[in-house]
Amino acid sequence: MKKTLRRVALGLSLILVSGALAAQVIGKAEDQIRWRQSAYNTMAWSMGRIKANLEGSFSKEQVVQAANTIQAIANSGMGALYQPGTDKGSGHHETSVKSEFFKEQDKVKELAMAYNREANEMAKVAATGDAAAAKIQFGKLGESCKACHDKFRKEEKK
Amino acid sequence: MKKTLRRVALGLSLILVSGALAAQVIGKAEDQIRWRQSAYNTMAWSMGRIKANLEGSFSKEQVVQAANTIQAIANSGMGALYQPGTDKGSGHHETSVKSEFFKEQDKVKELAMAYNREANEMAKVAATGDAAAAKIQFGKLGESCKACHDKFRKEEKK
Numbered sequence: 001m002k003k004t005l006r007r008v009a010l011g012l013s014l015i016l017v018s019g020a021l022a023a024q025v026i027g028k029a030e031d032q033i034r035w036r037q038s039a040y041n042t043m044a045w046s047m048g049r050i051k052a053n054l055e056g057s058f059s060k061e062q063v064v065q066a067a068n069t070i071q072a073i074a075n076s077g078m079g080a081l082y083q084p085g086t087d088k089g090s091g092h093h094e095t096s097v098k099s100e101f102f103k104e105q106d107k108v109k110e111l112a113m114a115y116n117r118e119a120n121e122m123a124k125v126a127a128t129g130d131a132a133a134a135k136i137q138f139g140k141l142g143e144s145c146k147a148c149h150d151k152f153r154k155e156e157k158k
Numbered sequence: 159m160k161k162t163l164r165r166v167a168l169g170l171s172l173i174l175v176s177g178a179l180a181a182q183v184i185g186k187a188e189d190q191i192r193w194r195q196s197a198y199n200t201m202a203w204s205m206g207r208i209k210a211n212l213e214g215s216f217s218k219e220q221v222v223q224a225a226n227t228i229q230a231i232a233n234s235g236m237g238a239l240y241q242p243g244t245d246k247g248s249g250h251h252e253t254s255v256k257s258e259f260f261k262e263q264d265k266v267k268e269l270a271m272a273y274n275r276e277a278n279e280m281a282k283v284a285a286t287g288d289a290a291a292a293k294i295q296f297g298k299l300g301e302s303c304k305a306c307h308d309k310f311r312k313e314e315k316k
Binding site for chain 2: 024026027031034035037038039041042044045046048049052053056057059061062065066068069071072073075076077081092093
């Protein structure tokens, strides 16, 4: 928290997510990359928890916690963390984003909106406590993550 | 997402947060450390956004997005990411947790509950769109982060 959050004056040409961005964009390139990698990791943790609950004993409480976390991040407007100049650089590690991400904005938006829809639906389904429905929705949500990775994320090295 | 989420059979002696943990604990030590560092970074991003909105032009939408993200993480039961054996080790980098965290569970719980309360309140206040109230609540929330860091997190090196 001691790290200064320098506001960088950047154009807002890159409106990636529905729910248009408003005024404030924060962080240097390395901050933005670290934050988006962090947000994705937080979702991966949450997806892992849902999976473990579907495969093991099902705790509605845990699935709700995880689904709500994914939902909040999906609605956080993290498209703002893809400012021009963040196609290269290092956050926790070198960014895995493909340069196409910054060129094919319509496709990014389409995939981001699909994921947003599935994430909101996952939270709704989790709240019902219906494990069978949660399993189906978990599959759809996972597909929506994968669809974006297939197109816009470089292969993991390991 | 290719990284296997190995469930580790661990005792649940460490019930750190209100809303007791149920069955599933996932991840190896390095995963748990990476996930908690990620979740904290996601909150730091969100705090930075709220701050920028309080200091610059105020977008209710952005403050709500950020406050909801913090709220979801505060309610996610991330105490589960502090299993025994995660007092040392590396996630994105070497853990900064102090060993006291694993010994003073009553104090951890007290600080975690205070932060949980402030995070829930922050989301409530954000939803009203009242910038002056948001500023006050932001201060309280920040104090609740700091209270835990002062006691349980090692000094940042940089």
